[in-house]
Amino acid sequence: MRLTRARLRRAFRRETFGVDVGAAFDLVGRVLTVLGLAYLLPAVLAIGYGESWWPFVAAGAMTSAFGVTVQWLSGEQERIRPREGFLVVALIWLLVPFFGALPYVLSGEPQLASPVDAYFESVSGFTATGATILTDIESLPRALLMWRQFTQWLGGMGIVILAIAILPRLRVGGRQLLMTELPGPTEVERLSVSIRETARRLWVLYVALTVMLAALLALYGAVGLDDAVGLYEAVAHSFTAVAIGGFSTEAESAAAFSPLTQWTMAAFIVVAGVNFLRLYRLFVQRQPLAFARDDELRLYLLLLAGGSLVLFLEILGNGRFDGEEAIRHAVFQAVSIMTTAGFASADYVQWGPLAAVTLVGLMFFGASAGSTAGSIKVVRHLLIGRLLRRELDQTIHPEIVAPVRLNRRPVDERVLRAVLAFVLLYVGLFAVGALALVFESFRVATEVTPFEAISAAAATLGNVGPAFGFAGPFGSYEPFSDLSKGVMILLMWLGRVEIIPVVVLFTRAYWRT
């Protein structure tokens, strides 16, 4: 036994590979150990509602036990370099959902009995996607439903760190841009310490936003402004709104609530889509000027306004809604889909082809790079627009050398190259995913039109959630074949970690010393 452990450690040692696999697993193990505690919340709820609590306790015990074992096997290696970072990021978003699916499987719930379905639901949770395979959400036990909401909130906590502290250090998709904005003494610190520090500060903000939304919604319920909202619904939906996730405990998503609740949720989703570093400046450091002077923020709000306007006109032309209702549904849906949240205030599948194409188009924007949103992100669109503009200028005057600027600062050419590479990979992966879904649904004779398959690929890769056809906002991904679900699990995973951390694992250069 001791021999095995020593051997394992040696095999994982940095000298054999260029990557310290042991250190990577050690960190993954620590994350899983802590994750085990998260199951206490649904367990307590289950006891409170008189539902079966042991699936959560068992799952928590298994998760922590696994985490401790991995840590023990890999020994105490604390030194994580950027090199190992890729592996850690890829593994965490693969393994955490795996353990997160345990309560689904253990609960014996028939809708989640298939391991593929349970894993799909869990990946959709931790990546804050919001695509569901449930056909009858409200028949689930309340504790299990809350666990589903909670996975998105936990995922969101991870995503904040991923987006602001980790991916920028891994230089993924040009994110090194965000490094310059990090609050606090970032420069000369050890990697893990500074990440921990950043995490602590941003989580305060994240938790505060969640509490504010939950309190507001609960208040509406208590005062009688919205009969459909109780404390349970308030907490459940604030978990998934701030995480830009989109899971709901209602079969009809946000359509189950009153206009006021819908407006409030839309407002909080917009805020959650703002760069958290900027929000930190505004709320904690009280620098509203620095907050407003952000190119990305302006384009983000502009895009939201533009998307809402287009949808509004389409809804009006459609004659489905008018007045406040038309405005509300247009704004809610534009916000929900563009920021990749995925709530629905109405069944937009019935809005006709114009709105459908607009909504699928919005799925490719996302919100700010420093938020929990998925998809390409606004700042990348901004940089690419400016880059194309410069290309045209340089075509006319080849001798011109002008840097692309963001917030008046010149952007490094390497960053631009990384942004371009990311967007190309994203579009390519979307095309491949859509193609695979079309092929597979044709093979097994699922009733999916090519457009629906395309929207499903865009909705999962962009971590949006609902798509079109049977996978619409009031529908379910359940009818897809297991292979299709496998493809979409991959898309959610890849989209969330921004593709590159996974793809580099398959290059020889990564593993070489």
Added chain:
Amino acid sequence: MISSARLRRAVRRDTIGVDVGAALNLIGALVRYLSLAFLFPAAIALGYGESPWPFLAAAAITAASGFALERVTRGKEQVGTREGFLVVALTWAFAAGFGCLPYLFSGEAQLGNPANAFFESMSGFTTTGSSVLTDSEALPQGLLMWRQFTQWLGGMGIIVLALAVLPRLRVGGRQLFESEVPGPEVERLATSIRETARRLWVVYIALTGVLAALLYGYAVAGVDERMSLYDAVAHAFTTMPTGGFSPQRESLAAFGAATQWTVIVFMVVAGTNFALLYAVLVRQRARSLLRDEEFRVYLALVAVASFVIVAELITEGILEGEAAVRHGLFQAVSMLTTTGYASVDFNEWTTLAAVGLVGLMFIGGSAGSTAGSIKVVRHLLIGKSLRRELDVAVHPDVISPLRFSGRPVDEKTLRAVIAFVLLYVGLFAAGALVLTIDAAIGDQVVTPFEAIAAAATTLGNVGPGFGFAGPFGSFEPFSDFSKAVMIVLMWLGRLEIVPVLVLFTRRYWRA
């Protein structure tokens, strides 16, 4: 009293940064040459006892316009790079404009609508091959041959565009090819372009002649009894420019297996870099063919694409044996090289094959060929640069230049390539969106997939789409607005977008 002297002064270089006069002068000369082209269909019409007047009238109007344009802008023969963008953008618009005159004058009902006539003409000169004709065989022989001829003429223009003009304008990373073009190095722009054109046209004309002779040979030898001299020439005219128009309503499905195999081979040749073909055929350097990285990737893509389509056809039980191989290969090559012929109604194939074919529309042939779409070399360079990005993500300190055919590639060139591809994808998405929306407004039965296919096929200069715009169908049911959108897509796709876009920047016009 606006004298020509005043006009000349107004368009002089000192008012704006671009010498519009010089650009128009060159276009005038090109338009004048174009008028001669109408004599060919006029002769055919006489031979078949049809009226030659539509062609002669078109020739007269074209010649007069050309002369007038040249006269107004006389004395300004100095076209620089700056003017090049304007010339390129306007040439295809003017050629399509004058080229549609015979359609309008012929009184042919199918082409009576100016939008239809202009669509057909733009589809010809950009060698796209999308057609608004619902019954092509009802057209007079002279007019049908003019339709074929517009593609052949377009192809001549494209060779010069692709190998001599766009590289000098540094469009979409084409500067990569500047050194490859045969011809003396240090010359004046116009002279060197003229010299390049002369050499490559010899190859183009020779290959067209060989194909026409071969096809006519099948007719004489009785290998393909449906082939005639007329059809042999007509199809040779549209194969070499990777065009895709056919006088037959059923395209290449009207002919025998031998003809189809021959056309497959010539489509592959037509999708090859003409500078490379020149080196191989004229300078007898066969080895440079295999040493060319783009050519190797091009062949590999053709092989893989054909294999996938053939495998789909066989596993789905749509076709089998030689027919499956032939039709799979034919359709894969036809879509990949952006020719657009059909050897069978692929509209009836299953969704799998359909999606596969739409995917192929984004590849295109070699950059130095008459093919449209993104082109193989750009896919190759993007693949390499993504590969490098991954390596840099792991080792941020590594700086390694990309290599293409053994030579390092300039970073500017690489950026231009990526920018082009993004513009292409963006334009495709915008086009597909507009077509979908217009179809929804006009209550047309166009599925989103068909709208997407129509945008891909026109922007990529391929030809047929899916649904009613399938290979044996027609683009006629689209609204006039949709047709206008597709005309713009064909035009932009052919010119590789950038030359048109720069015209809309302020910097272009500033001195």
